[in-house]
Amino acid sequence: MAVISNVIRPGDQAKPDPYTICFVANVAIEAPWQSRQFVADAMPNDPAAFDAAVQYSVDCLFGALPGQAEQLLSDSGLGSNIRVVSLLVTGLPVSAESALVGEATVIQGLAPRRNEMTSFVRRFNIEADVIFAVSASTRFERAAAYATTDDDAGPGVPFVLSGRQMVHRTRYLIPGTVALHKNSRSLTPLHEFGHAAASFTNGEITDLYTDSSPAVNCLRGRPIPNQFATLDNATFATDRTRDGLGYPNDWDSYHCELVDTQRPAVMDNYFKADNPLLCRHDAITRRFLTDRLLAKVRR
């Protein structure tokens, strides 16, 4: 067995457990997902492709792609506090423990095996708040993420979302997880990070390209009101025109005001933008993720 672990961004080195994002080369694939059948993933045998996928994803998360507009992790001063590591292990057997993604036929995409991801990186002494498993699947390339399962018995920073008390928990029971293909480009890493960094119990960030159920960044009802939501002392307006894409007539969902009104939000269909790298998060997603990550980096 050979282990290559790199620190790509050191984060807050004064802390024993800085907020950490881990990229891990997937060893095996559950194919099909939830079948308990496993095949080898070629990712660990192609370190150059893994490194390229990690570099692209890190640049995307931190707004460093050429011309990229969304700088959330940099603008808020978060960037220097976030540790980013990569992990590539060769020589491991194909097993349930080394399969970090599944090929989900019904979804036509990759699915995170989140408990296995968490255990796998821990074997190599990595504690991560968000884990990206990078796969070289030859069947599917569509990425998917699970939100974080917070430790709701642990400490946190309270906040109020439209009158509802919630807490930005600083600890997790299960980290946010992403199944990402090595060929993923555009804003996909940033989009999936939006899901994974959010919480099942203290605020989800959902897809805006479909008629989604309610979340921090999505509400339902007609007619669309002028006010979207309040978050602590801030009031947010609605996006009445959905960034020019328009709300289909059969939708009931509506979104928060945009930072860039000319383009889809990062959680919407960025593929429809003139240049996806110019897309920004909507206003409440930006504020929510900033507050949540600040709570975590200050733990």
Add this chain to the structure above:
Amino acid sequence: MEPLTRAERDRIIQRHPNAAPGEIEADLDEYERLTSEFFRQDPDRALLEIDAAVLPARQRLTELYRKLFER
């Protein structure tokens, strides 16, 4: 969940030349909604508490998958 690209949608639509106008687009919209919602459920919690609530959506997702990708 990563959105489908226009090219991916077009590829699927072309597999159904006999469908009514707009039928496959509408199915794809519903398919994308259901795939997105699939990952909204905490998977460990779902097994224990809310499987019954999400079961109809998962059955519909399977139906759409078979129509769009297996036929």
